[in-house]
Amino acid sequence: xxxxxxxxxxxxxxxxxxxxxxxxxxxxxxxxxxxxxxxxxxxxxxxxxxxxxxxxxxxxxxxxxxxxxxxxxxxxxxxxxxxxxxxxxxxxxxxxxxxxxxxxxxxxxxxxxxxxxxxxxxxxxxxxxxxxxxxxxxxxxxxxxxxxxxxxxxxxxxxxxxxxxxx
Numbered sequence: 001x002x003x004x005x006x007x008x009x010x011x012x013x014x015x016x017x018x019x020x021x022x023x024x025x026x027x028x029x030x031x032x033x034x035x036x037x038x039x040x041x042x043x044x045x046x047x048x049x050x051x052x053x054x055x056x057x058x059x060x061x062x063x064x065x066x067x068x069x070x071x072x073x074x075x076x077x078x079x080x081x082x083x084x085x086x087x088x089x090x091x092x093x094x095x096x097x098x099x100x101x102x103x104x105x106x107x108x109x110x111x112x113x114x115x116x117x118x119x120x121x122x123x124x125x126x127x128x129x130x131x132x133x134x135x136x137x138x139x140x141x142x143x144x145x146x147x148x149x150x151x152x153x154x155x156x157x158x159x160x161x162x163x164x165x166x167x
Contacts (some may be wrong), residue, residue, distance in 0.1 A: 008033035
C-alpha cells in the first residue's frame with residue numbers, strides 16, 4: 001500500500017476491524033517512512049454476473065429487478081415484504097452458486113416461479129403469466145388446471161396423513 005502522504009510503499013497495520021455491514025475490513029496503517037497513519041478499506045471483489053435475455057442480449061444482473069417482479073406478482077396479496085426479500089435473496093444465492101458468470105433469464109424466472117408457487121397461488125399465476133408470456137386464455141387455463149390438480153393432490157395427501165395419525 002502506498003502512503004498517501006509521502007508515497008512510500010511500506011507500512012504496518014496498526015488496527016483491523018470489520019465494518020458494521022460486514023462488507024469490508026477497515027485497516028489503520030502506519031507508514032514506515034514518515035510515521036503518519038492512514039485508513040484503508042478492503043472489499044470483496046464483486047463478480048460481475050451477466051443475464052442472457054430471451055432475445056440473446058446480455059445485461060448486468062440486477063437484484064432490484066427480481067424484487068420488483070416479485071412485488072408486482074404479490075401486489076394486494078397476503079405476502080409480506082420480508083418474505084419477498086427472502087425469495088429474492090434465495091434466488092440471488094442460487095444464481096451466484098451456479099459458478100457461471102452468465103446465466104439465462106429463464107433460469108432466474110424458473111427459480112422465482114418455484115418459490116412463488118410454494119407461498120401464494122395467485123402470485124405464482126400472475127408471475128407465470130407474464131414470465132411465460134401466455135398467448136391466449138387456453139395457456140392460462142392449462143396453468144390454472146395444473147395448479148388446481150397440484151392443490152388437490154396436496155389436500156388428499158394431507159388427509160391421508162391425518163387419518164394415519166389418528167388411528
